[in-house]
Amino acid sequence: MAGIFATRAAFATATPKLFLFCLIYALGSIFFGYDGASFGGVQAMSPFLRKFGKYNEAKGTYTLPKQLASLMNSLPLIGKFTGTIIVGPIIEKIGHRWTMMFTCGVQIIGPIIQVTSNNPAQFIVGRFLVYTAVGLVENVVPTYQSEIAPGVLRGFFVGSIQLCLTTGSLIAGIVNESMSKKVNNSGWQIATALQALPAVLILGLLWFTPNSPRWLVFNDRSDEALQVLRSVRRKEDVDRGLPELEIAAMREEGHVGRREKAPWKDLFNKRNLRRTTIACTVMTFQQLTGVTFSSSYGPTFYRSVGLADKAFVYAVVNNATSVVTAMMAMFFFDVFGRRSLIVHGGWSQGAFLVAIAALGRIQDPNVHQSNGIVAGMQLYTCILHMTLGPGAYITAAEIGTQTLREKTMAFSTAINVVVGFAVVFATPYLLADIGSGTAYIWGGFAFLSSIWAWFFLPELKGRNLEEIDQLFDANIPAWQFGSYETEGLSHDLHAVEQGQVTQKEAAMELEEVEARHAAAADKKQEV
Incomplete structure (x- = not known):
């Protein structure tokens, strides 16, 4: 209950501009969701199959x-892989805004190539470019939002x-x-x-x-x-010096003046290996x-279990309910936490997936068993989009x-x-062999x-x-x-945001830190 009240109080501090800036970047994720779900339906359309x-x-x-x-669904993921590899250095060099502009340009070219395709190879090239943009946006959006919020x-x-x-998936399903x-x-x-x-x-x-702001600092x-x-x-926080406190917290962690980002190899050094492993593992899970299974092969799966007449309708309903649960997740992760949602989301997803598998293997299922498959698929997808789906992006x-x-x-x-490539590549064979x-x-x-x-x-x-730097440096169990x-200005900033201490108390330490920075600068100048 305390978490609910704290989160509600936090929303009172969010300004329209913060919502607007984060929303503009978040819109980039719409074409990410649209493309996978769109092709999931396009590849089942008769004119497309004829061509x-x-x-x-x-x-x-x-x-x-x-x-x-398999190739049409899996090869474009090489484009996504390319996007994810090149995006880090691009953001470090030119910032999030210019990287997002480049991403949108690639996203516009891809669909043009697809629509004008006369053979599968050309269509795959178009999808490759679209997924390159997807790989870019999948990194630009969450890192920008995490640094400005x-x-x-x-x-x-x-x-x-x-x-x-x-x-995006819902729009694709309706279309x-x-x-x-x-x-x-x-x-x-x-x-x-x-898609464009x-x-x-x-x-x-x-x-x-x-x-x-962190990229600028x-x-x-x-x-x-x-x-x-x-x-x-908000104006009240600006008048009380909260932005200055945030900048000082970044300075205290040594971000100022460090113009070089750490090299790739530092992801695996003693200080960062644990963080890298957690980010990679949660993204793997x-x-x-089955996130790609549900988004790319929804209509195909319904067809494989004898529900072809309503395959597209079920996919639309699936996407609509997922939108609602994804909206709920935006609040839940700051109320209940990342860890609790992902722990409970895992076993509950597993339960529904096992039920789907068992019901789907029944020969000539009756109407109740067919409805059970549909309901299980709906609930599994809803839980996925309320827990591990967004939780993986938030955690990573x-x-x-800051340097990595x-x-x-x-x-x-x-x-x-x-991992997604392996899943998408294997799914058509798995559906054909074991349904x-x-x-x-x-x-x-x-x-x-x-x-x-x-x-x-x-x-x-x-x-x-x-604060997260301090938590990992403490080397404590999860x-x-x-x-x-935690300690220092980052702790004070957290306390102010949570309403645990007054701005005045934090400002006293801010003055001390600024005095230390000034003394250090004077000493450096003398040397």
Whole structure:
């Protein structure tokens, strides 16, 4: 209950500009969600199958051969992998805003190539570019939001990526349902072309957004960072000097004047290996519990268990309920914490996946058993988008040090892509060979994710990014992170945000720290 009141009080400190800037970036996640779900429906449309597939005499219809279906779904993930690898250094060099502009440009070119395709190879190239943009946006959005949002609301803003993903999937499902009735190529072409629309909208809005304040501080542009913080913090907090306190906390952690980001190899040194392992593992489990399976193969799965007549409708309903639960997750992660949601989300996902697998393997299921499959799929997807789905992005975005945050996020999402590639590549074969039994595999990994989270996933709810450094430096077990007391200005900033101490008390230490910085600067000048 205390967490609910604390979060409600924190929302009173969020300004319209903070919501606007985070929303503009979050919109980039819409085309991420749209593309996967869109192609999940497009590849089941008859005109698309006639153009790119082969006639199956046994079934009397056009189908995509298993190998081609696997390649069309899996090869574009190499583009996503490329995006995740190049994005870290790009952000470090030019900042989040220019990186997002580049991302939108790539996202516009990709659909143009797809819509004009005359053969599968050209279509795959278009999807490759789209997924390169997806790899970029999957890193730009959460790292920007984590660096501009206050610690008490970081889960809310970074968690918005899942809301936009599911919103994109919902839009794709609605578009697919309406376009599936068309008997010519315009159906799949319209559904594919709409991927470019969010990118055009974002390009028109990005000029009004500032760079991340932490990126500015790291590049020795503290005055600009202070202006940004003053614009996204409410007037009362600005008058009381909260932005100055935030800048001082960053300075205390030694970010000022360090213009060089750490190299890739530092992800695996003694100080950072634990953080890297956590980020990569949580991103791995996000894929292994079937997130790509549900988004890319929803209609195909319903067809495989004898529900072809309503496959698109069920997919739309699935996406609609996921939007609601993703919206709930934005609040829950700052109320109940990352650790609790992921632990309980894992075993509950596993339970529904096992039920789906068991019901789906029944020969000639009755109406109640078929409804059970649909209900199980709906509930499993809702839980996924309320727990591990956004939880993986939140954890990976906040767990890295300032010198490695972009690379930690990039490397963990690259691992996510590699695992996702294996999942997407294997799914058509698994569905063809064992049908709904595929859910047993994802269910097993879901149970395993819950066990792993209990022992290894730390609770970072409400902590500012500078505090997280202290928590890992203390080398404490994961289950002690929530109760550990930090020190210095980062602790004071956390206390002010949580309403535990007054601004006046924190300001006293701020003056002492500024005096130490001034003395150190004078001493350096003398030398």
